[in-house]
Amino acid sequence: MKAAVVTDFGKPLEIQDLPVPEPGPGQLLVRMEASGLCHTDIHAAHGDWPVKPRPPFVPGHEGVGTVQAVGTSVAGDLIGKRVAIPWLGSSCGTCRYCVSGWETLCLSQVNSGYSVDGCYAEFAVADARAVVPVPDGVSSLDAAPLTCAGVTTYKAIKVARVVPAERVAVFGVGGLGHLAVQYARLVGAMVTAVDIEPDKLGLAHRLGADQTVNARTHDPVEEIRKAGGADVAVVLAANPEVFQQAYRSLNRGGRLVMVALPADNASIDVPIFETVLGGISVIGSIVGTRQDLAEVFTLHAAGRTQVIAETRRLEEVNDSFDEVLGGRAEARLVFEF
Numbered sequence: 001m002k003a004a005v006v007t008d009f010g011k012p013l014e015i016q017d018l019p020v021p022e023p024g025p026g027q028l029l030v031r032m033e034a035s036g037l038c039h040t041d042i043h044a045a046h047g048d049w050p051v052k053p054r055p056p057f058v059p060g061h062e063g064v065g066t067v068q069a070v071g072t073s074v075a076g077d078l079i080g081k082r083v084a085i086p087w088l089g090s091s092c093g094t095c096r097y098c099v100s101g102w103e104t105l106c107l108s109q110v111n112s113g114y115s116v117d118g119c120y121a122e123f124a125v126a127d128a129r130a131v132v133p134v135p136d137g138v139s140s141l142d143a144a145p146l147t148c149a150g151v152t153t154y155k156a157i158k159v160a161r162v163v164p165a166e167r168v169a170v171f172g173v174g175g176l177g178h179l180a181v182q183y184a185r186l187v188g189a190m191v192t193a194v195d196i197e198p199d200k201l202g203l204a205h206r207l208g209a210d211q212t213v214n215a216r217t218h219d220p221v222e223e224i225r226k227a228g229g230a231d232v233a234v235v236l237a238a239n240p241e242v243f244q245q246a247y248r249s250l251n252r253g254g255r256l257v258m259v260a261l262p263a264d265n266a267s268i269d270v271p272i273f274e275t276v277l278g279g280i281s282v283i284g285s286i287v288g289t290r291q292d293l294a295e296v297f298t299l300h301a302a303g304r305t306q307v308i309a310e311t312r313r314l315e316e317v318n319d320s321f322d323e324v325l326g327g328r329a330e331a332r333l334v335f336e337f
Contacts, residue, residue, distance in 0.1 A: 036062030063119025137301030164188030172237030
């Protein structure tokens with residue numbers, strides 16, 4: 001099978017011909033139809049984070065395809081069904097987090113395309129308990145970005161407990177941000193979209209953002225405060241300065257939701273006095289659960305969201321990484337098989 005392989009950190013990925021993997025006990029073999037490009041895949045390939053994957057490996061955790069074979073202890077009627085392979089490749093299933101519906105916090109979790117081979121390949125194996133069925137009303141091209149970009153931003157809006165008429169500032173409009181704008185609107189929020197690319201701000205406006213701010217030409221803190229300040233700021237840009245801007249844009253009682261993961265475990269200054277007196281909450285939001293993803297698919301099948309994506313061939317993986325890093329991708333790039 002054809003696969004894009006990280007052979008060493010910081011080096012271009014190699015397109016290699018690898019054996020088709022066989023599903024072990026409790027696993028599925030999935031023939032890929034589409035696999036989204038998440039910025040996390042780039043971080044993985046560059047070894048940016050404190051916990052690093054081990055080359056060689058196949059990245060990718062927005063995979064959608066059809067089940068071709070199953071391992072022992074997996075029901076055979078899953079063959080032929082379409083499933084999504086998300087970031088959470090597996091979890092222990094028995095810890096306090098797993099049994100309370102927070103399996104994404106499991107300390108024993110395995111992550112697709114990071115600690116195990118992922119979806120930048122024609123075939124991938126996955127834990128049968130971790131995959132999520134894709135409804136007929138959702139195309140594979142749309143389902144791939146929803147499997148991470150969608151469920152991550154959906155969860156961010158959920159944990160922020162946004163209520164109607166609050167203002168949500170989305171910092172970073174792209175693969176994640178264009179969906180965050182839509183989820184915030186679905187719960188009745190007024191939305192401010194912040195980015196440095198005019199095309200992305202235009203996209204946010206078309207998707208219903210009430211205010212757009214070009215942070216290259218205007219101070220986003222000033223512009224958001226002119227509109228009444230933010231009750232929630234969701235940070236999707238992997239730049240520590242953006243997190244600082246988001247914090248300063250908040251009203252009293254505001255919630256800063258950290259989603260993006262800058263390289264080198266960067267930190268920001270959170271002033272204790274202002275945070276305490278202002279009743280500010282700082283929330284870390286990781287990718288959503290299997291239930292969250294099922295809800296994301298249900299909303300999309302009902303026509304409540306749009307996915308903006310462009311297709312690429314797997315052979316274009318390195319150019320695609322450059323597109324994302326250069327800010328040239330309007331929203332999500334998806335490798336189509």
